[in-house]
Amino acid sequence: MMKTIHDSSLDEWFLNRTSTSQTAYKQAVGAAVNTVQTQFSSLEKPMSGVQADFLSSLLREDTICPEEGLHLDTVLYEVGQKVLGHSVAVHHPACVAHLHCPPLIPALAGEVMVSATNQSMDSWDQSPAATLLEERMIQWLSRTFGLSPQGDGVFTSGGTQSNFMGLLLARDHYAWTRFGWNVQKRGLPPEAREMRILCSEAAHFTVKQSAALLGLGEDAVVTVKTDERHRIHLDDLDQQLSQLYGDGLHPFAIVATAGTTDFGSIDPLPELVSRAHALGLWLHVDAAYGGALILSNSYKERLQGIEAAHSITVDFHKLFYQPISCGAFLVNDVKHFNRIKQNADYLNSTEDEELGIPNLVGKSIQTTRRFDALKLYISLRTLGRAQFASMIEKTINTATATAQMIAKDQRLEVINPVPELNAVVFRFIPEMNHPDMPYSKWQDQINHEIRHALLASGDVVLANTKVNGNVCLKLTLLNPRTTLEDTHAILDRVKKTGKRRELQKGEWNQHASNIGSASYHAELL
Structure with a gap:
């Protein structure tokens, strides 16, 4: 020794x-x-x-x-x-702004082990057991999402990185199969200016960001209208595709969203699979938000068709309740990773590969990478599928009941009365006009002010968004500990805050009887 x-x-x-x-x-x-x-x-x-x-x-x-x-x-x-x-x-029931989850205690225990052992997930000799555990986790995920036996993947920092990798592989795959052009060796092909990506207007901003980083430019992204459920509109998609082909352009990828940021909407995956396969397009499914439905017997049918995607984004620091950061990128064929593979003699030499030594750096755009698979492994083993499913389903049920509550309230307007996941978008409706601005602008302003007033008080962390140009409020109900009583209390705070703003800035002579009544003032206390 x-x-x-x-x-x-x-x-x-x-x-x-x-x-x-x-x-x-x-x-x-x-x-x-x-x-x-x-x-x-x-x-x-x-x-x-x-x-x-x-x-x-x-x-x-x-x-x-x-x-x-x-x-x-x-x-x-x-x-x-x-x-x-x-x-x-993030653990508080009134923290309901973003896709920002409370982390599980077993995952926090895992974080202690991840940080203490400090394994680097690029090469076997820096992370032997960790490498094999991540591979097993990826195999489980591939099987759970129904990918082919050739399916594979890698853990990532989250949806931004996973979406980037999906479009990176899609670009390079199309350049090779369509033009015989090796982007990794030669850079972008001459036809790059004509390459196009299609996604809905509700898709995540990282689709355009990825196009820019990939040298295609944001203008390479063609946004498709959404339907009444805020999903990609298939008729408009067909028209856009027809127009692109008619103009001699090269559509090469469709990005489907399984859980849009604002509404949690899930694009019609089977129909998108059919179109992508018929036209030879890469289908990437951004399931960063909605991917966790795969654990639920009650709701996993909403992801039907995802198994036929070329690549998938899934985040674990959302509805899998993991500490940031923790995500994965999955492909239906491990050979796609050859498009980004590099060999370094000190990490993943060809000699090591010939011996069958697994070095994960060849599947990632990161070199040094955390052992994030461990905390998810500990969480899954500790809770089991049924407990995860129960928590996810509870949040959806709470969102549905909250949307129904809003729909019955005359001072509130629900934008998505039937939430597909656990996001509820709504507006406060002012009764009084503002003396110096149109009603629509006043409604936007008062909803904007409600959010900031609640943030300043520290009582509610609520989100703002825009729907058809109108300022709206949003409840993102990821926390399974948030109850219907909690959302009722949050909505009550929203209404009282809005009414105070009306008193401060509204037309004092309008609804004078209401304003002067004891009952109206009692509502504000």
Whole structure:
């Protein structure tokens, strides 16, 4: 056995086998856990309401790196006061703005192991067990989504990276099969200016972002109208395709969305599969939001057709309740990864590959990469499919009941009365006109102000969006702990805040009897 000599003065700073190191690690992690519990998980509001200028004064650049270090307990206390206490409490039932989930406790335990072991997922000799576990996880995901036996994938940082990889492989695949052009070696083909991607107008912004990064430009993305359910409109898709072919252009990919950001809408996947396969187009399904439905016996039929996609985006830091970041990119044929594969003698040499040594760097656009598969593995093993399904289904049921509640309220307007996932878009309806602006502009302004007033109070973290140019409010009900009673209370706060804005800026002489009545004022208290 090889003897090693180490500097014992560093044992308190680096995890190793010595008692000094292990004691220091336990104390550090214990102190961090205590800070999280006292300064974050016990927060009574979803947000402190802190303003940027005040927070900036707390976090000064000149205090970051003192000449002599402070005790860890002191540093953690400061972080608790200045950072954790002013962080968004994603676990709070009134934190309902974005696709920003509360993480599972088993996943948080996994994060401790991920950070402590610090495995790098690019080569076998940096992450042997981790490499095999990620491969098994990818195999499970491929089978769960119904991909072919040749299906494969890789863990990613999330939807942005996965969507980029889908369009990267689609571009290079089309350039080779259509023009005999190797983009990896030769750059973009002369026909690149004529290549087109189709997606709905509700698709994620990363479709255009990816097109820009891929050298095709945002104008290469052709947006298709959506139907009354905010899904890609098939008739308009057919017209757009016909127009593109008629103009001598080269459509090469369709991006379907399984869970749009605003409405959670799922594009008609079987019909898109049929069109893509008939025309020889790459079908990428962005299921970052809705992919978790695959675990639900009640709702997984909404993803019917996804098994025939060429590539799939799925995020685990949404409805799989994993800490950020955690996602995956799946393909129906492992050979597609050859389009991006590189070999480095110090990582994944050809000699190692001939010996069958698995080095995952060849499937990723990242080199150093976290072992995020571990926390998902721990979560799946601990909860099981049925518990995951139950939580997902509960959020959809809460969203459906909340939409029905809004539809019955005369002061609110629901935009998607039948939510496909767990997002509910709605508006506050002012009764009084504004003396200086049209009603439609006043309604936009008051809905915008409602959100900011609630954020400033710290009581509700609500989202704004626009539908047909109109400002709307949005509840994103990812948290299975958010109940119908919670959403009722949130809507009540929305209405009271809106009514206060009416009193402040509305026409005082309009509805004078209502304004002067005790009952009207009682509603605002």
